[in-house]
Amino acid sequence: MTDRQPVVTVAGVDKTFRTGEATTHALSGIDLAIGGGEFVSLIGPSGCGKSTLLRLMGDLTQPSAGSVTINGKPAARARRDRDYGMVFQAPVLFDWRSIQANVELPLEILGLPAEARRERARRMLELVELSDFGGHHPWQLSGGMQQRAAIARALTLEPKLLLMDEPFGALDEMTRERMNDELLRVWERTGTTVVFVTHSIPEAVFLSSRVVVMSARPGRITDVIEIDLPRPRTEATRELERYFELITAVREALRAGHGPAATAREATPAEGEP
């Protein structure tokens, strides 16, 4: 939460996709700096390029223009140095490996000896409260537990940056809220910087220190909303008046980004943010 040297710097990024004849302008003029220990959510309608922006940070795709810097290094270099962990909407666990072995996979590739791998993976499973399930196979676990295992796997390299692409999008509302609580607990204990893509306004507000609001065609940042809810955030946070105000603010920012018609209608009510 302290604003030391930025962990992520996105400067003047454009991204266009060419599919046959058509060219899609996925991202346009993106500038964003994320400080160490921040929890930043990217929110916006489908097709606004929020996932693309996340994948740019992970060097899973490259910008058409501009630069992405992670820990002061180009994104490609940061990826080779294994500076970040990635969590997708699907857990993407390997069926043929036990949960323990799934969590050990990044460490295997890193070349850590077996003993150290086991120890570290065991600690990560403890962190996400899956200690008793290390010997199970993925298909024996519920969706929420699978996603927790995926988070443990992303954390085993002890990255400074965690990139999460709608990680709880496939879960039901109750499980999702529980996972949100757990993610915050993990975040507070590890001090990792998190970039979190979501469709859900309440989720973004509950989790984040800042919410980056995006709009589509071309994908661009239309607003950045500071979330000044007290920490640690708990069940009680979801009852606060400020929580609802911020949800409204994000919702209005999303609508404002949708086009002039929406903006005209939403222009008058009092807003927390400029």
Next chain:
Amino acid sequence: MTVGAATIGRRSPMSAAATSLGGALRSVLAFVVVVALIAIAWEAAKWVAGVPWRDFLGAPIDPPHNPPFRISQLNDINLPHTWQIVGAFFEPATRRSEFSLGAVLIDAAIFTWRGAAIGFALGAVVGLLLAIAFVHSRLLERALVPYVIASQTVPIIALAPMVVLWVGRDWPSVAIISAYLTFFPVTIAGIRGLSSPDPRALELMRSYAAGWREVLWKVRLPAALPYLFTALKISATASIVGAIVAEAPTGIQGGLGRAIIQFNQQYTSGPEKLWATVIVCAALGIAFFVLVRVAELVVLRNRERTVDA
């Protein structure tokens, strides 16, 4: 990839093992029942429309049973009695032979199986290497896959004599021809299986800065295993057919192919010998298939079962 929601401990490994054991017993039982039904239908047809029965299971019938109808296809040359076929296994292979037909055929089956199994292993390795090359190089795939497919349209009957000419009149020729029939299903299934991982799984590996060898070893190959086993089961039977077809027209001694030719020539004097040989060929194919299936069950024991191929 486990994407859908599953409940905790829905199926423990123990109960899965019990299920597969029960399943295996059921398959064996079903197989025995089907064989028995075929034998009964066979004899029933002969009872109704065959030639007169002078004995039943070796016991003389007096007076002989005279079937009410006559269908020439059901005479004792075309369809010998099932007990005569079974009995042939215990009689001398030829008039001057000191060995029973059963012993001779088992020897022949072992000879054929050796060629087939070596060919099968060779074909599986070559097939998989081709698939790995094709998955990593679109250029290779586009250039070579048409030839891989064309290779399977060349009749093995035409190819076998040439291979024997080059390699010699012994089991290495049999192995090569077997491999030729084996590699194709493995290549096709391999391409499919090696490209089956979720794109996100590959991105995940990229995020760990994994090289292509690690991606191949830790993601692509394990993901391809169920596909490969489906192909290997096809290849197991194909390799036996390949071996027999390789032996038959080329005069390679000692195998089932040679036995088929020999007993074919003696068919009118002892039809049950050719039938016995056919049964041994089928049994060998089934045994090899079952062997691969057992290996599959062992290797894939920890996977979630979706479809059984």
